[in-house]
Amino acid sequence: MHLNQDEKVALFIDGANLYSASRNLGFDVDYRNLLEYFRKRARVIRAYYYSAVLETDEYSPLKPLTDWLAYNGYSLVTKPAKEFTDAAGRRRVKGNMDIEVAVDMLELAPVIDHAILFSGDSDFRRLVEAVQRKGVRVSVVSSIRTTPPMVADELRRQADAFIELADIASEFTRRQTEPRQRGPVRPTPAEPYADTPDAS
DSSP states (O other), rough: OOTTTTTTEEEEEEEHHHHHHHHHHTTTOEEEEHHHHTTTEEEEEEEEEEEEOOOOSSSOOTHHHHHHHHHHHHHEEEEEEEEEETTOOOEEEEEEOOOHHHHHHHHGGGGGSSSEEEOOGGGGHHHHHHHHHHHHHEEEEOSSSSSSSSSSSHHHSSSEEEHHHEEEEESSEEEEEEOOOOOOOOOOOOOOSOOOOSOO
């Protein structure tokens, strides 16, 4: 990955998407090391972490992570996740952070040189194109080594650079895990809520 030490960089981390990609590759992210990895290579202006949080009377298992991020160099952006029952009677949780990512990236575009988006979601293609028109270089961090790939082809083609998560994972791996089997998305204690497990 090419980064310039003088480049003003902002990180935009779709928490649910990064979690799914890292689990599929068999590792957990060490967020302190992730931030340090980029700070050593460029001038990190902001590091945003986006997560939908299920608001219940019970203690949220995601809270320790979000609290830690908020006190350790990340700008935390959260909103309530919506819980619903699907047609088959199954409990589902929906939490899409696309608008929040888009607003922040467009607002920061005039003061950064390089936006690094941790997501493979195809919905971000138009956002990337709009930010590029403002003169900002955009790199996408995701993975094509998962089955199926976590990054949408159209997003990968639109980005100025694609960074394979598996290639840089050793820089911020907390511990190895068993690669996750594909199936329905079920949040775990460390997992942000996601709409879908894949790139679309």
